[in-house]
Amino acid sequence: MKQTSNTFLDNAHVALQDADKAQRRDIMALFTPLVRNAAMESFGHFEALRAHVKQVKQHSLEHLDHYLARFEQEALHNGNHVHFAADGEQMNSIVLEICQQHSARHVAKGKSMVTEETGLNDYLKRAGIRVMETDLGEYIIQQAGETPSHIVGPALHKSAAEVRDLFLAKHDLGDRELAETSDMVREAREVLREHFLKAEVGIIGANALIAENGYSMLVTNEGNGDLCANLPNVLIVCTTIDRVLPRAEDATATLRLLVRSATGQAQTCYTSFYSGPRREQDIDGPLETHIVLLDNRRSEILASDYKEMLQCIRCGACLNHCPIYAGVGGHAYGWVYPGPMGSILTPLLTSLEQSNALPNACTTCGRCAEVCPADIPLPDLLRDLRHEESERKLSPARWRLGLQLHAWLACHPRLYRALTGLGIFILYLLGRRKGSFKHLPLAAGWTSERDFPAPAGKTFMQQYAAQQRADKTREHKQATPVKRAPKPGRVSGRGTPVGRGSSGRTSAGRTSAGRIEPSMGEGWQHEAGPASPGTIRDSGKISGGSKDSGGKAAAKKPKAHPGGPRGKKPRRRKDHD
């Protein structure tokens, strides 16, 4: 698949021109979080399960040498052929060789993002093998000559009308209406059933590999993956080294998170575990089974500070909750994996040079990290990639200059506050009459699309300091016994003084005390603390503090990018990105 990640901005611009698709993305962005949240609420123990699965994944990755060797041993014992592929080219050539050994002409394939990563379909097609995608979404985009826009719903960018026209053009089945979605599904079922029955080789992916017994887990709703795994005489499982989990119960624990995060279901229709070729007494199933384990730089990621990305279970929840993904869709990302997880994986699996636009396709709002079932600090990793982009001088020189200037200013809080105070005051004077600006120097990116509201006159820190002073004066007065009755208007309806400890808002629009920390003001670059429970963690993320470590992240060693020089001495991270 030709990578176009570095033209993300152009791709996004093109995507935004299609109003119909943009509207459908908006609907999906509203709908998919709702079903995911309902499923998690109904389950009731999301945080506990997430913490458990994260620990299991971390344990598995820490001891991947042990568990991968164990899986290989058990899979061989189960009668499989096990192959290792260093990169996509090797995986493709291993699969082709197996197909050629069996003189296969037809391959039935289940949905596998790994084979999208390696471009397996085109590789086999060039060798004269007909590969048919059998997941309905994958089948639609294969027929349309497109690539997936979502890792769970690859064809969700297409309308029912487009699918109808596609099927009428591609299926030579005479006159028919295909008026309903169910008609199209029925037609695809009939067309693909024939292909299942004549395929000599089936190819599937794996949601997990179980070290203790050598089984691979396959999770589908359609059942197409199971047909690929059971009907052809040869089965090839194309997967990656990081899918290994220690025990069967670890796979099902992951499953609980996966299905709820991906589709909002409590359980997928078909969850299957396959061990190898048919047994002596069996009357169906493949006669020969192969497992191809792809590395493709994952072992380098394992050795880097980005290894948390290997905890990803490919549920797509981060895509569904990402405002950028919702805005521009999956194709704008220009490679196989879109959204927040894709913006990290793409630079790691290809190169930062080819995809440095992606880590910048993020508002660091933190929604992805909130919902990630593997608890991956996605905004932190994206920010680290941005840092690396800047360090390696991949970003435009004026960006870097601007960041350096900002960093210098932020290191001088008094000057920073004085300058921002002056700037805000000037903007206030200039804009107070109209209330907004249609044009602003250095902010054309904003004002070309919308007006910039005129500031209120004082910065947040100025207002905060004023409020602090007022509070102190009031507390001082309250500490002194005064027999006079409080002034009218200083007492709320319940008799609670407005201000610290009240549930109302102060004149500065501040919510009750304790919800705004000084560290979240202009001085955040130095003082970011952990986000308080129950508050949105955006501020902690934006501030450069990680969810777990708060300001400690600023002192964390820089990420060792797998594409970077191996064994390079870790640099001290600068305080500011």
Place this chain on the structure above:
Amino acid sequence: MTDSARSRILDSIRQASRRADDDTIERELQALGSAPTADLPAPELSTAFLANVLKNQGSIDCVANRSGVVKALAEYLYRHFRSHRLVAGNDPNLAAMPWREAGVLPRFGSVEPGEPVTLSYALLGVAEIGAIVTLTGKANPAANNLLSEHHIVVVDSTRLVRDMEAAWKIIATESARTGRPRGINFIAGPSSTADIEGKLVYGAHGPRNWHVIMMGDLPATTVAEAHALAGR
């Protein structure tokens, strides 16, 4: 090529791993404890299981014994196909059914194209997820789970377990006794897809209908309770 790739990959992984001994790894794994499971919709396993089957868009019947099973099957087949034919795996539990009592005509083996109904006998039912478990093999060819229009499954109420962890314990015991089965299938509903505009459609590739017949000495109110809990 794959041998050199293997050693290169394993070597890289080894360098990035902690390289602990087996005992340490096992001890650390045990210390992780177990995952939280979903709460059941009802305290009784049978009611909870049936409610979750309904939530998974299955349909249910509840009968007392094997005579009840064949009678329920006959009614189901007549209602949908005006026929008494179906395909079943060579499962001794199914072979022992009193087929003649209800005039059902099973063919034992693997489903062929055009045969609309298959019958399986579940190894287990899992209440937490409303799923049945079958093992591939002579007793239940995999095709029988996937190629028919209607998949009917008989579940013995004594073979219900609470959650997937409990299911794995039984499967592991079974595997130790008879060898690892080629496939272990957790089935929780008819085949479905939402790949076109997110609209849910049943019968994507596998069965359009999934019917569970629970066999056991259960209170007469079980089915009604399950329907009430599932809201359908």
